[in-house]
Each structure stands twice: as C-alpha cells, then as structure tokens.
Amino acid sequence: MKRKLNGPADRPGTAGPAVVGWQEMPRGCVILNPGNALEYQTGDWRSFRPVWDENLCIHCLRCWIFCPDDSIVVRDGTMVGIDYDHCKGCGICARECPPKVGAIEMQKESGA
Amino acid sequence: MGQKVALTGNEAAAFAMRQIDPDVVAAYPITPQTEIVQHFSSFVHDGRVRTEFVTVESEHSAMSACIGSAAAGARTMTATCSQGLALMWEMLYIASAFRLPLVMPVVNRALSGPINIHCDHSDAMGARDSGWIQLYSESAQEVYDNLIQAVRIAEHAQVHLPVMVCQDGFVTSHGLENLEIEPDEAVRAFVGEYRPEYHLLDPERPITMGPLALQNAYFEARRQLAAAMHEAKPVILAVAREFEALTGRSYGFFEAYRMADAELVAVALNSTAGTLKEAVDELRRQGTRAGLLKPRVFRPFPWEEMADALTRPGIRAVAVLDRADTNSTLGGPLFNDVRAALFDAGRRPPVKNYIYGLGGRDVSFAELVSVFGDLRATARDGGTDTPVTYLGVQPRRSGELAAAGTRRR
Numbered sequence: 001m002k003r004k005l006n007g008p009a010d011r012p013g014t015a016g017p018a019v020v021g022w023q024e025m026p027r028g029c030v031i032l033n034p035g036n037a038l039e040y041q042t043g044d045w046r047s048f049r050p051v052w053d054e055n056l057c058i059h060c061l062r063c064w065i066f067c068p069d070d071s072i073v074v075r076d077g078t079m080v081g082i083d084y085d086h087c088k089g090c091g092i093c094a095r096e097c098p099p100k101v102g103a104i105e106m107q108k109e110s111g112a
Numbered sequence: 113m114g115q116k117v118a119l120t121g122n123e124a125a126a127f128a129m130r131q132i133d134p135d136v137v138a139a140y141p142i143t144p145q146t147e148i149v150q151h152f153s154s155f156v157h158d159g160r161v162r163t164e165f166v167t168v169e170s171e172h173s174a175m176s177a178c179i180g181s182a183a184a185g186a187r188t189m190t191a192t193c194s195q196g197l198a199l200m201w202e203m204l205y206i207a208s209a210f211r212l213p214l215v216m217p218v219v220n221r222a223l224s225g226p227i228n229i230h231c232d233h234s235d236a237m238g239a240r241d242s243g244w245i246q247l248y249s250e251s252a253q254e255v256y257d258n259l260i261q262a263v264r265i266a267e268h269a270q271v272h273l274p275v276m277v278c279q280d281g282f283v284t285s286h287g288l289e290n291l292e293i294e295p296d297e298a299v300r301a302f303v304g305e306y307r308p309e310y311h312l313l314d315p316e317r318p319i320t321m322g323p324l325a326l327q328n329a330y331f332e333a334r335r336q337l338a339a340a341m342h343e344a345k346p347v348i349l350a351v352a353r354e355f356e357a358l359t360g361r362s363y364g365f366f367e368a369y370r371m372a373d374a375e376l377v378a379v380a381l382n383s384t385a386g387t388l389k390e391a392v393d394e395l396r397r398q399g400t401r402a403g404l405l406k407p408r409v410f411r412p413f414p415w416e417e418m419a420d421a422l423t424r425p426g427i428r429a430v431a432v433l434d435r436a437d438t439n440s441t442l443g444g445p446l447f448n449d450v451r452a453a454l455f456d457a458g459r460r461p462p463v464k465n466y467i468y469g470l471g472g473r474d475v476s477f478a479e480l481v482s483v484f485g486d487l488r489a490t491a492r493d494g495g496t497d498t499p500v501t502y503l504g505v506q507p508r509r510s511g512e513l514a515a516a517g518t519r520r521r
Binding site for chain 2: 017018019020021022023025026027028029030031032034036
C-alpha cells in the first residue's frame, strides 16, 4: 500500500490550502494558543510502530521518561498505552525498556 | 525648544540612543560605525542609561541577540555598517518576519571587494528587500531626528517593523556639524514606553514565535508583512507631524528643494543632497531652474508621491544619482524605483541615472553642476540613448602618468 501523503487542510503546518487568511493571521505568524502541537499529528511519519505487551510491562516508566514526543500514555503512575497519533516511531522506548522485560517491540508499519 | 550643539553623525546617533534609553543594545563595532557603539558603551558605563548592553562576537550574533531581546518584549537597538550589515543579512529577514520593532543606525560604507572602508550605499541597498523600513539622513541633525522618529514608527501597532536609519560613512558620521537637540525628558516623552501586545516572557499569555510556516502559511505571513509596509506610510507622516510640533523641524517622505518651478531635477540620498543644494543654488543664480528631490524614506518606497512630484508639467528632465549599482546593466537601485514609479504617468520626463561616489570617491560640486548641464541637453534632445552614466570614474590614466613620468626624468 502506498503511504498516504498529508492530505489537504487536515495537517496544520503542512501542504494544503492556507490555514488562516493573512488579514486574520496573528502579527508575525505568532501562534497565540499554547499547546497546539497536539493538533499536529506526527503519527503518520512512522515506519516502525512500538507494540506494547501489557503482560510483560513492569511499569518502571523508563519509556515515559525517554520518549521525546510525550507519546507514552500514563495514568495514575501506570503505563496504559502509546499515543499513535503523535508517536513518530523513533524506537527509543523499545531500546530503553529493560532487556529482561522486553515489553516493547518495534514492528514494521504495514504501509511503510 | 532645542539646544544648539556640535556633534558628528556618529555622536548624534549615540546621543539619540542615550535619550531613547533602550532596554537592550547588542552591538559589534565596525568602521565607520564604531564610535556609535563606543560612545553608547560609555553612557552605559557612566550609568547614564539603564540599558542592558550585550557585547557579542559578530554582527550575526548582534542581530540574533536583538531578535531574542525584542521577542522577549524589550525595546532593542543596535548599529552597524557594510560587512557587518552583510553578516546580519539572514537575521534581518527574521527580524522583520517576526515583526520586531528594532531600530538600527546604519553608517553607509562600501561592501567588499575590493576591501574599502568609505562611503557608498551598497550595504543598505543590499538590505533593500529585507522588510526593514529605511530612512536616509543628509546631516547629523537628520540622523538624530530620524532615530527618534524611528522608534515611534517601528513600534506603532499598525507597523511593527524594524527600521534602519542611514547616514553616509565618514562624510556624515565623522563630520562635525551644528545641530539642535531636544531635552532628555522631551525625547523620552516622545518615544514613550514600549508595551508590545504580546511577547515571549509573558507567563499569562504563552505564545510561539518563529513557527515553521510551510505552503499553507508562509505566503500569508509575507503578504501581511507587505501590508505592514503600506501601513507604515501614513504612520511615518503622522509621527513626522508630531515631531514637528515638538521641535519645529519638518519631515516627509522626501525633501523638495526649490522644486516649485524646477525644470531640471536631481534625485539623491544622504549627504550628496547637501552638495546638490549648493549646485542648485549656483545654477539658479545663472538662470537655470534647477531643483532637488531628496528621498528620506526609501522603504516603503513613496512611489505615488514621487511620481506626482516628478511629473509636474514644468519638469523637463530628471537625474537620479545612485551611490550603489545593481550590476543589472540598467543602473542603480534608486534609479530603477524612481523610473518604475513614473512609468504609469501619462506624461513623464526623461530620467537619467548617474552612479557616483562608489567606495567613497569624492563627488565634486563641479561634477554635480555638470549633471544639470547633461540634463539640459537631455531636455533639449528629448530622451537619451545612454540612460546610465558613471560619474567621476577614471577610464584611463596611462597616458597622463607616462607624461608625468617623462617630466620627472
């Protein structure tokens, strides 16, 4: 399957029609709403996906500490999953997961 | 009312900076601008300003530090010339794109090579399209007055663009002149306090500056910058009116000297306009209706107003003097803009270009008078087949030197 390129208008900061008219754009292309990186889904950059095995996980949270994209989802001090909308598939979590635990495995994306 | 003092162009710039008392100055010295930084650092040392003075290792760093400072909401200034301005080049575009109201004296000096430290306008003309407002100054008085006004123009909510205030290297920067200065309090009241709408150090309102803007946002940001240049025009005039109310000194987009009934008109920036006024006066004494149009504002380019001024029915020929070349084979940057401004006028005079004074080559009174002599011929014959003339350049001296050598022996 051919990887889908960024579609029009569904990805702020990429190709497609203008996200905002020049008369409404904040002066100097400043972004006024904080935390907007959430809107930018970088998950489709991934060629390898981390697959988490809940049964093996010891919840040491090393993956959470090292993830550069805040894509390890933790609730009440417990690893609960991976945010595939933003995970770029860098593999750092799989590498940092202790070898004797091995709860995260990188698998090739089907479209990659 | 002002007080009369004697200052060089560089001292006038440093004096204005002391009165403006910016929050931050990050600067690097370069001839012939060095004295501005030197005098200003003395003011810092002596506690005469509250400015945070940042010494940096290059002009690229100076402009980068200024961008960071202005983005953080501080009123920020620097100064440079020539190679220093060239080294700032990539950062100039970022300062204007971030819409940061920096103010920067530029002491016009030739760009290398060959290496040269003297006056021409190739440095500032290289930054012509950078999105900075450019004001040009004939004298130390105009340097002082333009700098004070520049703060208000740059920081105006409808503008928010950086401004460079140009003066001629050595000619103006190192020449001692009488000028009128305003009291410190008057200048401080005039520039007021800088309160940006948003900035990076506001914890109540976190923002992102300098985001990646690709195909779906870059064009809009650039279009907005172009609009700010349009907005700058009325603001420049409004600030000038306020400045005149304070000082009695009047400014516009350009100065029209003896233009009311002029037939032959010269257009020139900075200090050469002073010599041209003498030439115009001399020609008037001889019965020639000469006039001078001296642009003060080059960016934004006041093309409509300039076209109006230069297409008045009495005007028979125009000479645009450029202290820089575009190397396009069609003359200098001022010439190209002036000529383009006249294109849509129904009736327009022939416009000739004179490139002069590169690398500080002196331009004499006699040479400037000869330009009007040329214009008289152009007006008589109509049009010209040599639109571009290099004024005062030496084509060949070998015969003369050989002759001198013979005499010496």
